Amino acid sequence: MTVSNRAARTALIALAVVVSAASVFPVLWMVTSSFKTRDTVTDGRLIPSDVTFQNFVYVFTEVPFARYMWNSFFISAVITVAALLFHSMAAYALARLRFPGREAIFLSIFSTLLISAPVVLIPLFLVARQLGLLDSYAGLIIPAIFNAFGIFLLRQFYLGFPRELEEAAIVDGCGHWRVYWNIVLPMSRPILSALAVFFFLANWNAFVWPLVATSNEDLTVVQLGIASFQSQYGSNWNYILAAATVAALPMLALFFAFQRQIVESIKTSGLK
DSSP, rough: OOOOHHHHHHHHHHHHHHOOOHHHHHHHHHHTTTTOOOEEEEEEEEOOOOSSSSSHHHHHSSSOOOHHHHHHHHHHHHHHHHHHHHHHHHHHHHHHHHHHHHHHHHHHHHHHGGOOHHHHHHHHHHHHTTOOOSSSHHHHHEEEEEOHHHHHHHHHHHHHOHHHHHHHHHHOOOOHHHHHHIIHHHHHHHHHHHHHHHHHHHTTOOHHHHHOOOOOOOOOHHHHHHHHHHHSSOOHHHHHHHHHHHHHHHHHHHHHHHHHHHHHHSSSOOOO
């Protein structure tokens, strides 16, 4: 390795360290601050914060935060499972089956990526109200299932599949459904795992649509719960940070559990 290559490699490593530190610092600050009490002033003296677990006790006792987390988990899990099933079927049909209008359908689906969420928020609300989906789990789940990015990514993934595997299965008497269920899905685990993390994370952090579609406190999701903390306890940041830490822990655990699948789905086509 030449001197210039070593210098470039050292510079890249230093840049990666700086970027990583800048990314991790807010998370570390949030976690450490969630265990501290608020600074107080008594008789003109500043009393520094102390380490305590009471912030987390307060979060789970004063408000139904466990209910908020269950709502977010249930909604995100159902959306993720349904989206992966329907998206994989649609992507396989668009990648392998030949039927009139296939390219036009794919172009229409892909074009929805150019439309931002605020543009369709009011029409989506009107449709959901007309169908009686407001203030219900169905209203939070059904509109969030469709995702053009998932269909596009899976279609591109299936286009790289060797056709010989499918042709051999068809020769053995398998239909398209059995080929999809017994061959395509098992070989799609890396990219499905990555998409599962992306979908679950996106719906766990959903804020605008749950805010618009629900007014029932029993359907409050975790992000709305944290927002309510900010309005009620704006000066007590220790409670807000404790709630944010609890909400972030499942996402961090999910990422560390599936980080290998995420990297493999991006690095390779999923075939060995």
